[in-house]
Amino acid sequence: MNFELSENQKLLQEMVSEFVQKEVVPRAKSLEDEHKFPRELLNKLGELGLLGMTVSTQYEGCQTDYLSLVLAIEEISKIFPSLAVIFSVHSSLFCYSINKFGTSSQKKKYLPPSAKGEIIGAFSLTESGAGSDATNLKTRAVKKGRTWVLNGTKAWVTSGSDADAFIIFTKAGSEAREKKLNAFIVEKNFPGLKVSKVEEKMGLHSSGTSEIVLEDCEVPEENLLGEEGKGASIALHCLDGSRIGIAAQSLGISQKAFEEAISYAKQREAFGKKLSQIQAIQFMLADIATLLESARFLTYRAANLYDKKKTFTKQAAMAKLYASEAAHKIVDKALQIHGGYGYSKEYLIEQLYRDVRVLSIYEGTSEIQRLVISRCLQEEY
């Protein structure tokens, strides 16, 4: 089994790392502290072509393999997890779903500006009463002539405050028990769409997570994404892949926490020696490194299976489950190594401790990943 990155993947990783050092490092803390959506940084990612990694070249993207996308998400997450989740949703959910399920006129209209960063996309499945139970939506879409009229309230939309367009899921029929969904491409300026609330969150302050109200929101019939009634399979298909992206976010945050812990342990002294010379601290670092490396193998393996067009659902769920839960443990241990200073906002580890918590919740909680893995096992054995 070959775990070496290809030359192209290494070059991409270097390019993103240089971008992050030059452009993201100087701005990330103030944007995060001020809860500002990082629009300028997204424009720069667009100029570099990085917002088109899931867009085919026919529509002005630079469609790469999934492992390259994972590497890019990982690099950005090291410094600015809010930017990483915006980037991940835009690439692996918004652009990906249009590139995969869109009509050619939808692709022509939405993909080139999305690849350049002129459109930032969001993906809105969840509602207040439908998170894990994602088909239990209340939002309805009713066809009137050549227009769909959407009514309902969508919750927890990453980038919702500033996105230019959304993939919005609604119930397909009028029956409460109906499991079929529709998916629509909805522009922020369509009449009847309103950002009603920006969530105040524990972490990821710059990611613009919002509630979206649809009041007689008019969507042209040509903006139905995929076939009528096939929205649930579109959502599940896209989330299958994007889970690997959440595992990648976990890797980035974990790697940074590890580096912060080592550097702190090498300079802080207690009882006349450096922390890094105390065996209890060395063991914590050994545990962190082992968790991190295991998480990286699972994540890269899931991306590799995806790229080889092999079945990857189980491995993606395992990667998301393991990497996000490992990241909790890693950041917690890294904060412990910082002692009291880890609890101070002056140290990055405090922010990472808050940002890491959501990784085992969004895009399918850990419990839902276990359900997915169990279902795959039942089919296999």
Ligand SMILES: Cc1cc2nc3c(=O)[nH]c(=O)nc-3n(C[C@H](O)[C@H](O)[C@H](O)COP(=O)(O)OP(=O)(O)OC[C@H]3O[C@@H](n4cnc5c(N)ncnc54)[C@H](O)[C@@H]3O)c2cc1C
């Ligand atoms: C910061 C943030 C950003 C988000 N961004 C987006 C976004 O861009 N787009 C979007 O559509 N959604 C988004 N979400 C929503 C997210 O995907 C949901 O919060 C998540 O799927 C969980 O749903 P819930 O919050 O309703 O929890 P619930 O489904 O109510 O779950 C509550 C608890 O019960 C457990 N549980 C539920 N059902 C089962 C079961 N059958 N078996 C075992 N345990 C179960 C869950 O694991 C969890 O522990 C975001 C959420 C957050 C916090």
